[in-house]
Amino acid sequence: MILGELAAALGLEAHGDLSHDVLKLAPIERASGTELAFVVNAKFVDALRASKAGAVILPESLAASAPGNYLVSDNPYAAYAKASWILKPATAKTPGIHDSAIIDPSSTIAQSACIGPGVVVGANSSIQEGVIVDAHTVIGCDVSVGQNTHLFARVTLYDNVHLGEACRVQSGAVIGSEGFGYAWTNSGWSQIQQTGGVHIGNRVHVGANTTIDCGAIDATVIADGVILDNQIQIAHNVYIGENTAIAGCVGVAGSTKIGAYCQIGGACNIVGHIVITDKVVINAASLVSRSILEPGRYGSGTPLQPERLWRRSFVNLGKLDDLFKRLRSLERLNKID
Numbered sequence: 001m002i003l004g005e006l007a008a009a010l011g012l013e014a015h016g017d018l019s020h021d022v023l024k025l026a027p028i029e030r031a032s033g034t035e036l037a038f039v040v041n042a043k044f045v046d047a048l049r050a051s052k053a054g055a056v057i058l059p060e061s062l063a064a065s066a067p068g069n070y071l072v073s074d075n076p077y078a079a080y081a082k083a084s085w086i087l088k089p090a091t092a093k094t095p096g097i098h099d100s101a102i103i104d105p106s107s108t109i110a111q112s113a114c115i116g117p118g119v120v121v122g123a124n125s126s127i128q129e130g131v132i133v134d135a136h137t138v139i140g141c142d143v144s145v146g147q148n149t150h151l152f153a154r155v156t157l158y159d160n161v162h163l164g165e166a167c168r169v170q171s172g173a174v175i176g177s178e179g180f181g182y183a184w185t186n187s188g189w190s191q192i193q194q195t196g197g198v199h200i201g202n203r204v205h206v207g208a209n210t211t212i213d214c215g216a217i218d219a220t221v222i223a224d225g226v227i228l229d230n231q232i233q234i235a236h237n238v239y240i241g242e243n244t245a246i247a248g249c250v251g252v253a254g255s256t257k258i259g260a261y262c263q264i265g266g267a268c269n270i271v272g273h274i275v276i277t278d279k280v281v282i283n284a285a286s287l288v289s290r291s292i293l294e295p296g297r298y299g300s301g302t303p304l305q306p307e308r309l310w311r312r313s314f315v316n317l318g319k320l321d322d323l324f325k326r327l328r329s330l331e332r333l334n335k336i337d
Contacts (some may be wrong), residue, residue, distance in 0.1 A: 001087065003055050006036070007071055009086050010079055012057070016069030022054050024087055025080070031056075036087065038080040057083070093132055104141075122159070140176065146202065158214060160197030164224070167200060172209040175200070179213040179220075179236025179254065192216060194236060201225070207232065207248065223260070241278065 001009070004018030026035035028044060031053035038057040039048050048056065048065050055069040057076045073079040097103060097115040107125040109115060115127070116134045122141035127133065130148040137155045145151070146165035155169050158176030169175070181192035196215020201224035206212070210228050213236040214220055221239045222228075229248040234240070238252050241260030246252075250264055253272030258264075262276060265284030270276070274291040282288060283299030292298060305313065 003069055003071075006055075006083065006086065010071065010073075010082055012071040012073050012079060014055075014069070014071050015063070015066070016055070020054055020069055022087070025084055026053065028053060028056065036080075036083060038076045040076050116153070128165075134171075152208075158198075160195075160214065161200070162197070163200045164202035164204065166202055167204045167206070169206045170208040170210075170230070173206045173211070175206070175212045176214045177211060179216055181216050181236060181254075196220065196237065198222070201242070204228075210234070213238075213254075229266070235272065247284070 001022055002018065003014055003016065003020045003022055006022055007014035021034055022036050023034040026032065026037055028037040028039055028047045028051050031037040031051060033052060033054045035053055036055050036057070037051060037053040039062060040059070042062065045062060045065050048058065048062060049067060051067055055071060056066055057071045057073050057079045058066060059074065059076060060072050063070065063072060071079070093114040095112045095114050097109060098117045098119065100117045101115045101119040103109060103121045104123040104125070106123045107121050109127045110129040110131065112129045113127045113131040114133065116137070118136040119133050121127065121139045122143065124141055125139055125143040127145050128147045131145050132150045133139070134151060134153040136153055137151050139145070139157045140159040140161065142159055143157050143161045145163045146167065148165055149163055149167040151169045152171045154171050156174045161176040176198045179194040181194055182189040183192060194214050194216050196217050196219045198212055198214050199219045200222045203225050204222055205227045207228050207230035209230055210232040212220060212222065212234040215237040218237060220234065220237055223240060223242040225243040226240050227245045229246060231249050232246055233251045235252055235254040237255045239257045241258060241262070243260055244258055244262040246264045247266035249267045250270070252258070252270045255273045256270055256276070258276045259278035259280065261279045263281045265282055265286065267285045268282055268288060270288040274288070276288070276292045277295060279295040280292050281297040283297070283301060285301035286299050
């Protein structure tokens with residue numbers, strides 16, 4: 001696109017040569033004369049001044065440092081995200097059902113849906129308008145997939161899964177698998193039937209190889225706007241509030257309730273049957289072992305150290321109990337004196 005057209009599509013004020021061609025995106029440090037970059041704050045002002053980008057999206061405060069063409073935005077990162085879809089739109093797919101797909105006669109497929117090779121759709125399921133189901137995806141019985149949702153190749157939706165509109169589910173994701181519910185008996189573990197299903201709202205993104213278990217009785221619920229990275233485990237009867245973001249390799253145990261607008265860093269472990277309130281940020285690799293009832297930032301992971309220092313800290317950690325007892329003894333002696 002030319003810069004003026006891109007600015008109009010983004011709803012931004014443009015400065016410089018509005019007829020300049022912008023072909024694709026690139027980082028500010030290596031963008032060329034036909035590429036669009038962005039900066040968010042003064043931390044990147046040196047890279048901005050040295051940049052050879054064809055155009056840069058930036059805040060008004062950095063306009064004086066722009067080396068050439070630029071677009072002004074209150075939220076450059078969000079504008080850049082929108083530009084990424086304008087400059088590289090999703091590839092259009094032809095509606096229809098591939099000859100190799102297996103569709104139960106009791107299910108309904110909208111005319112504008114695209115069903116790829118080897119797809120299986122079970123009984124009483126509904127695939128709505130604009131849905132894309134890529135190759136070898138398996139959709140169970142009593143499943144609904146909302147308008148304009150995209151299921152990438154080899155996604156599995158078990159029975160009684162309900163997906164909202166404009167969702168994106170990446171390859172290898174499994175939604176609705178049996179929850180980890182067992183009762184101990186004299187003869188060993190006895191499995192509890194898991195019948196609650198999964199309810200997922202609108203605009204939810206599920207990463208590759210992420211798994212979301214069905215509820216035991218009530219449904220596991222993922223609210224509108226949630227984004228889940230790759231390789232996340234969401235156990236049965238978890239509730240995740242709207243617009244919460246969870247990074248890769250997080251494990252959430254059963255019946256935990258996570259509020260809205262939370263951000264959970266990668267490799268966190270969250271125990272079951274606790275509550276995390278709205279607007280909580282949890283640092284990567286943290287263990288959440290009890291409820292968090294106040295908004296804010298939390299963390300429990302040990303920062304990286306040189307091995308020699310880490311070993312010393314680890315040894316000293318084992319001495320804390322003894323040191324505490326000695327301190328209490330000294331406090332008692334001082335009281336006697």
